[in-house]
Amino acid sequence: MGTESIRVLITDDHPVFRQGLKGLLQALGVDVVGEAECGPDAVRMAAELQPDVVVMDLHMPGGNGIEATRTITRTSPRIGVLVLTMFRDDDSVFAAMRAGARGYLLKESGAEEIARAVKAVAAGEAIYGPEIARRVLTYFTDMPDPRQAAFPELTEREREVLELIAQGRSNAEIAGTLFLSQKTVRNHVSNIFMKLHVADRAQAIVLAREAGLGESTPR
Structure with missing residues (x-):
């Protein structure tokens, strides 16, 4: 024009x-x-x-x-x-x-x-x-990554575990990915459930995915 x-x-x-x-x-x-x-x-x-x-x-x-x-x-x-x-x-x-x-x-x-x-x-x-x-x-x-802003009550390690939970990983897979024992992973998962006030893995996955976690494709 x-x-x-x-x-x-x-x-x-x-x-x-x-x-x-x-x-x-x-x-x-x-x-x-x-x-x-x-x-x-x-x-x-x-x-x-x-x-x-x-x-x-x-x-x-x-x-x-x-x-x-x-x-x-x-x-x-x-x-x-x-x-x-x-x-x-x-x-x-x-x-x-x-x-x-x-x-x-x-x-x-x-x-x-x-x-x-x-x-x-x-x-x-x-x-x-x-x-x-x-x-x-x-x-x-300068806008913060919304995935980082979500769940400030979680530690960095718990956030990593939640990311993998949101991807559908099992505790054994999470342990292998993060080089942790399965007992340590179970403890992290329990802490995550408590802090997020969810009863089970399914509820945790819903919350995590709503916050943008779990978008990476599981290997």
Whole structure:
């Protein structure tokens, strides 16, 4: 999709910023079909005008951009929302992503970056400014493995035993895999049952698999 065929609705409560952004986009051949100064206006105008992209500020009097984004993406999934804001905090970034925004840029972004983002969002792509992309990447890189977060009451060895139980291994197989005696394995299994408040192996397997354990294929 070329820029000349992209229809954009600008949403921002600052008239001077809207005017500047409109001029920038029009100079690039983008068709600015409307301007809204608050979330509710954006929702109404998006429904009426059906633009390709809504450029959305987040914090505005009379209705915030997060709720507007959520409503627009739910009622008109074909419309892409590009957040353009001064807020760079994690809460704002991830709230916008959860609401369905396809892009997130800071207002300090250059004209070329904004134009590239509008075109990408119109094409159905997701795009983030460099700082926001680093923030998102760091967030997901630092997320703990849910399998490690599960069952904190277990020791590391008990977690290893539970992993093998979830794979359907017998006590003898677990003993061979971990180089333990079968008596030691039985003790670990008993401790696991007690700590997880389960009555038998079947219940332990259900809990473990719900937590993502046991996904490896038994050898």
